[in-house]
Amino acid sequence: MSTGPRLQIEVDGKQFDPAAAPLFDGFRLTVEPSSVVALVGPSGVGKSTLLRMVGGIDQTFAGTVLVDDVPAASAPPAGFVFQDARLLPWLTASDNIRAVRPETTEAEAAALLMRVGLAGFEHYYPHELSGGMQRRVALARAFSVNPRLLLLDEPFVSLDRTLVAEMEQVLLTLIDTSQPTALLVTHLPEDAAALADRAVVLAGRPVRVVADYRFETSPGHRSRVEREHIANQIAAAATGVAA
Amino acid sequence: MLFPSRLFPTPIEVGINLVNLAVNGKLIPDLGKTLYRATIAFLVAMTLGTAIGIALGRSRTADRLFSTWIVVGLNVPAIVVAIVLYIWLGLTEFALILAVVLNKLPLVIATIREGVRSFDPAYDELGRAFRMPFARRLRLVFLPQLMPFVLAAARTGLSLIWKIVLVFEVLGSDGGVGFRISVFFQFFDIKGILAYTTAFILVVFVFEYLALRPLERRILRWRQGRTA
Structure with a gap:
């Protein structure tokens, strides 16, 4: 079984507005191979920017982000999941997966869609799929590009709680079978409690790390009570800073 | 008779005249000439207009430099352009086609420019995140976003060309539908005028239903049944 890469994040400086305080200044974070780390914090704190640095999309910062000792921009592209499904509306589900990685065969795309519970939907256009199904196609697409490193940017935002539970189940199964390294950006402690082995509160x-929790039980085996406990713990750390 | 039959011929008379002109007259070569001019002008204007439109849509500097000229181009009366070109270049085929191109060009540029401006930056980020190479992004991300605008430009541009190419042929040319209609006009030959108009409309219909609509359906297939 393959394992995910180790991430070494060292951002010495990053600022959008020269007049304001820098967004990043001497930020350090190491992520162990095949761990699922939730980055929790208020909006605007720099979570998404950090994710884009790891994804090699944002390269305008001082410092280094290493994916298995290779700079993020030269590393193989990560499986990125955006806030919206961000499918190309003129391509079918299968073609959306193949658009980002042409080496994927139609059979492989179909197999991936089956893994996210969309068997038989290969030739549907995005507008023919529900919002939740579109998100699952996006997840399959990310997974097709890189099953070893998943970067999830608020992937459950604007989904209702039933759909979130469904997505989380799909995601847990994928993570369980392929053991990728995953970074999950979220502002909801509940998302972290449902999916992560470790929660970093920013x-x-x-930006700085105000709390760093590692959890004993694996996310798939947590009871509702355990999840609530973890969520409360994270929420307390987050509000403790705000107060 | 309230309507003298010479000025208000029946559809049957026009039909017979149409066949007659096609078999014995110059209808076919005239249509050919007009179609040839319209096609060349259409292709040149679409190609140039799309290229310039993309440039203006992407570059603010280029847009600031040329946007005033686009406004001028959009609003200068078509006939002025034709007359000026005929004076400068003589009553030539080249002057005629160039006049049509110059009349259509600003319309294409303006439409394509709007299209490029409406591109969703979210898709750029998608391309960067998955390191899609430029050629693939062009084919799968840019062109599909641009196509509805290219089709809109083609449609409005084509109807404009049909209209002005005839006017310019009346103004100065050695043949073509417009030229022949102006000859008929001198003899008040309304039957001939209507026969030519009918033939012309038939060509436009063929083009619309055998070329433009199937093309639109094919390219915009992904939008069918879309409620949003």
């Missing part, structure tokens, strides 16, 4: 400007 706050402030420049």
Whole structure:
């Protein structure tokens, strides 16, 4: 079984507005191979920017982000999941998967769609799929590009709670079978409690790690009570800073 | 008779005249000439207009430099352009086609420019995140976003060309539908005028239903049944 890469994040400086305080200043974070780390914090703290640095999309910062000792921009592209499904509306589900990685065969695309519970939907256009199904196609697409490193940017935002539970189940199964390294950006402690082995709470400007929790039980085996406990723990750390 | 039959011929008379002109007259070569001019002008204007439109849509500087000229181009009366070109270049085929191109060009540029501006930056980020190479992004991300605008430009542009190419042929040319209609006009030959108009409309219909609509259906297939 393959394992995910180790991430070494060292951002010495990053600022959008020269007049304001920098967004990042001496930020350090190491992520062990095949761990699922939730980055929790208020909006605007720099979570998404951090994810884009790891994804090699954002390269305008001082410092280094290493994916298995290779700079993020030269590393193989990560499986990125955006806030919206972001499918190309003129391509079918299968072609959307193949668009980002042409080496994927139609059979492989169909197999991936089956893994996210969309068997038989290969030739549907995005507008023929529900919002939740579109998200699952996006997940399959990310997974087709890189099953070893998943970067999830608020992937459950604007989904109702039933759909979130459904997506989380799909995601847990994928993570369980392929053991990728995954970074999950979210502002909801509940998302972290449902999926992550470790939660890093971020706050402030420049951003810093205010709490770093590692959980004993694996996410798939947590009871409702355990999840609530974890969520409360994270929420307390996040509000403790705000207060 | 309230309507003298010479000025208000029956559809049957026009039909007979149409066949007659096609078999014995110059209808076919005239249609050919007009179609040839319209086709060349259409292709040149679409190609140039799309290229310039993309450039203006992407570059603010280029847009600031040329946008005033686009406004001028969109609003200068078509006939002025034709007359000026005929004076400068003589009553030539080249002057005629160039006049049609110059009349259509600003319309194409303006439409394509709007199209490029409406591109969703979210898709750029998608391309960067998955390191899609430029050629693939062009084919799968840019062109599909641009196509509805290219089709809109083609449709409005084509109807404009049909209209002005005839006017310019009346103004100065050695043949073509417009030229022949102006000859008929001198003899008040309404039967001939209507026969030519009918033939012309038939060509437009053929083009619309055998070329433009199937093309539109094919390219915009993904939008069918879309409620949003």
